[in-house]
Amino acid sequence: MTAKRILVVEDEKAIRDMIAFGLRRAGYEVREAQDCREARARIVDTRPDLMLVDWMLPDMSGLELTRSLKRSKETEEIPVILLTARSEEQDKVSGLEGGADDYITKPFSPRELLARIQAVMRRAAPAGAADVLVADGLTLDDSSHRVSAGEREIPLGPTEYRLLHFFMTHPERVFSRGQLLDRVWGGNTYVEERTVDVHIRRLRKALEPFSLERLVQTVRGAGYRFSTRDA
Amino acid sequence: MTAKRILVVEDEKAIRDMIAFGLRRAGYEVREAQDCREARARIVDTRPDLMLVDWMLPDMSGLELTRSLKRSKETEEIPVILLTARSEEQDKVSGLEGGADDYITKPFSPRELLARIQAVMRRAAPAGAADVLVADGLTLDDSSHRVSAGEREIPLGPTEYRLLHFFMTHPERVFSRGQLLDRVWGGNTYVEERTVDVHIRRLRKALEPFSLERLVQTVRGAGYRFSTRDA
């Protein structure tokens, strides 16, 4: 897993440096911005995983920035933690109403900051909805992370599991190698397309002992398909 | 087992939010009230399993509220934990005399709060209603805080106990390290995710002499799972 990127929007350089220092030590990749205008530029070119935004900024309040981010489809999913100087109750209320995911009052300990960041990021990762998928004799229970044929469990590696999960949630459809890389591996990984073949092979091999390999079908010239109907 | 309901009675919104936030992340259902009047309304319509009551409230002191609750048949069984700003011995004494089940001074850590809540709920559980969890040869008796295999008791540290308890109340499900930190350690703590591994290890080690370590299973790339079915 690559390092998470955090964008720190804070006008006071001293504070910004301190925060950045602490975050880098904790293994995050840090980008900085002095004001809202610069923040917007950074958002576009670094696509941060989380933002720390000071309440008081020279050009526009952090709250307004947050609000406007949450209004845009592009940016609404980026979690925001607001930094405020005083623990004014009113601020907190409007901060959360404005769409911030958490707030923290200065002064704060590095540990507290890290705790909030971790908590917010965890929350941002949504819990899956569909739980038990069934196709022919094959069952995939996502909550227990088990795949089985009847009573017998089928051991799968992480990638094979994700691949099968994707297929079972999108049955009867052909996906090109490129599409599979996007949706199963994740948009910004670069691996050879033929790598997909290998994992298809591994998945089939795991299904073989149960004669279920026919569920994973090759569509020559197009890609692969998961289907209960025979090819 | 459905989620336990906790009613938080605290006038300062900031503190209330923080507490509620932590409790929700730990899996509780949280209701909030700003003062004693509102608290009474919530008690009636939500029947909480436990109450957290601030000492200083605008309309009536938390102590008085507690006293009056303990006088009524309807409400005397609801456990109450008092929150106070200072750790004055005097307060503590009168707090407990007033019928509170426990007492915690601000500031407190999320884990401390969770620990007290669990302890109080355990104590409050009616003696007869054995909340004993069993899985294979393993028994966890929450009322006596004992874990045993057959006749032999298994010694566990506090964290290992909470971990096992959480697992046994959520069997057959995979939890990531992050989720475990949320639900076992408490929502706002920052510790390395690998710390979970170490406690898993300690738990397994304690179960080893009874060949029960297989109940705690690793799901590579996903987290850990408690299951009686073999991996």
Added chain:
DNA sequence: TTCGAATGTGACAGTTGCGTGACGAGTTCA
């Protein structure tokens, strides 16, 4: 049938994830 392109398959080396023992700091209890 033949040939080139697409796909299947086994092996390999680098990487990652997890298990494990050790250690220092902080707590609790006698």
Added chain:
DNA sequence: TGAACTCGTCACGCAACTGTCACATTCGAA
């Protein structure tokens, strides 16, 4: 006060997993 716990972190090592390659096989168009 000191001994016994407990906790979080670290470093090391192994086993599982990953991506890539080379070679084999299959398919379809001509």
